[in-house]
Amino acid sequence: MKISVDLGERSYEVVVGEGVRTQLASLIALRAPRAERVAIVTSSSLRAQPWFDFEVGLATSILELPDGEQAKRPEHYVALVEALAERSLSRHDVVVGVGGGAITDVAGFAAATYLRGVPVIHVATTVAGQVDAAIGGKTGVNLRTGKNLLGAFHQPLGVLCDLATLHTLPERERRAGMGEVVKCALLEAQSSAWLARSSFESQMELAIALKARLVASDEREGSSRALLNYGHTLAHALEREAMVRSDVSLRHGEAVAIGLAFAARLARAVGRLDDRGVAEHDAALNIFQLPTRVPSVFDSSALLEAMSHDKKAHHDLTFVLAGAEGFSVVSGLAPDVVRTALDQFRGES
Ligand SMILES: NC(=O)c1ccc[n+]([C@@H]2O[C@H](COP(=O)([O-])OP(=O)(O)OC[C@H]3O[C@@H](n4cnc5c(N)ncnc54)[C@H](O)[C@@H]3O)[C@@H](O)[C@H]2O)c1
Structure with missing residues (x-):
């Protein structure tokens, strides 16, 4: 194709x-x-x-x-x-x-x-x-x-x-890469059921077509291309923290997967997504056995600090979040809202 x-x-x-x-x-x-x-x-x-x-x-x-x-x-x-x-x-x-x-x-x-x-x-x-x-x-x-x-x-x-x-490709690399594919499927409002039954080739094509479309509409990431950062605010923070630790290794796509699971919960916390939407995120990530929890070695305060310094965030604490009207870049979220959502996320069994 x-x-x-x-x-x-x-x-x-x-x-x-x-x-x-x-x-x-x-x-x-x-x-x-x-x-x-x-x-x-x-x-x-x-x-x-x-x-x-x-x-x-x-x-x-x-x-x-x-x-x-x-x-x-x-x-x-x-x-x-x-x-x-x-x-x-x-x-x-x-x-x-x-x-x-x-x-x-x-x-x-x-x-x-x-x-x-x-x-x-x-x-x-x-x-x-x-x-x-x-x-x-x-x-x-x-x-x-x-x-x-x-x-x-x-x-x-x-x-x-x-x-x-x-x-x-080593199995872990391949699986981690699927974190980005799941991100694209979620952005395209594809269900976990579609991901479970579709071929690898059509999943790749969906993701590539989305990237191609967003690049064409916003080459320099001034607006819509930024939606590709879905899941990346927490992912970048996790990667930044992982860099200074020797006891944890995290591939980018794995960090994105955890970031997507968290972004769904944060969207729910601010009234943009319901329980079903959160469950859909988890189901989509589970199909590819991607991680959906923050490894316990990470410190929540350090993650929060790193998230507020994400180089892609022009304001403090910026996230791409799902919502009834689709996805959007949401800036200026109150630190205590993010902290509570993160603590609850980490407390889930
Ligand atoms: N330019 C962009 O828009 C953009 C977007 C996302 C990521 N990136 C960058 O991409 C990099 C990560 O890329 P990646 O995830 O593709 O990993 P990678 O390029 O680091 O490759 C991972 C490992 O897989 C090996 N490998 C690659 N292809 C293989 C194959 N077919 N068979 C066996 N082994 C193979 C590589 O040698 C390497 O050891 C980061 O530096 C990131 O910043 C850039």
């Missing part, structure tokens, strides 16, 4: 399905007809996967970054753009990010900045990468002070979401 991201002259397609990575050569020929060189940015472990079989018919370099979040250290970004320069990549040539969100974030940022911008295509190989990171043009590198503090908007020429690459 092809899903369009409609952004005028910067529009592109996200191709979803088993085996779509084989379309890379034709995508480059179509979108970058003057390209003579291609730089594939990936990691050594991804390069060793059985599906890593790219043949684009142009002078191709394969450039490796470390796996996971390590890839987003600024020194790897600098080494990457140096490598592009050493290979004389020109503005007609193409950078291809092959990997999860960490790889595509750095490949995208390198493409955004090298020669003041060269074309990029993403082949997303994680669930989170396919439904989220590879689409929408946000790129980023981490600084010591925080995640994604260095970045740019740079839309790709196209995105290939090859479901076959997900077969080698």
Whole structure:
């Protein structure tokens, strides 16, 4: 299936399905007809996967970054753009990010900045990468002070979401990625019953179509794109706290799942959602065995403090909340309301 991201002259397609990575050569020929060189940015472990079989018919370099979040250290970004320069990549040539969100974030940022911008295509190989990171043009590198503090908007020429690459994904990564898919299903008012009976492919397509639509309507996250932060206020706080502890590991999608369960309860606490809505959130998350409780090691006061400093919140304590009229960004919630909802959430058996 092809899903369009409609952004005028910067529009592109996200191709979803088993085996779509084989379309890379034709995508480059179509979108970058003057390209003579291609730089594939990936990691050594991804390069060793059985599906890593790219043949684009142009002078191709394969450039490796470390796996996971390590890839987003600024020194790897600098080494990457140096490598592009050493290979004389020109503005007609193409950078291809092959990997999860960490790889595509750095490949995208390198493409955004090298020669003041060269074309990029993403082949997303994680669930989170396919439904989220590879689409929408946000790129980023981490600084010591925080995640994604260095970045740019740079839309790709196209995105290939090859479901076959997900077969080698560790089970925990795959399951965590479903946290973002459940988020999208909830935002699209799909029931837990739909999630239980629908195919993985249609769940992915629903999530990708939502992301494509929200990016098209609000590229720079001034309004509707912010709805994609559903569940993320608590999730970011949990991730921030988890970073300074050695006794807990939390994948982003797991943190989002807990954040969604909490957002439903907070919406109920402020009269926007009923018990049925809360139960629907839990049922949807349970289908994928996602966590729905804050691990006991976390301190509620620290979480509350972290939530009020969420970098995506322009005001104190901002949440995306469900409501009778749909979802909206709700700012300025009273700290005691959030604290009570959090304590009750944590007290649930
Ligand atoms: N730009 C955006 O809009 C955006 C949105 C969401 C997340 N992100 C970023 O994405 C990053 C997280 O991305 P992620 O969740 O995709 O994880 P990831 O990129 O860190 O990958 C997780 C692990 O899975 C491995 N892996 C990837 N694909 C595989 C495959 N097919 N088979 C086997 N192993 C595979 C990776 O090597 C890595 O070890 C974060 O840095 C986050 O900030 C960006």
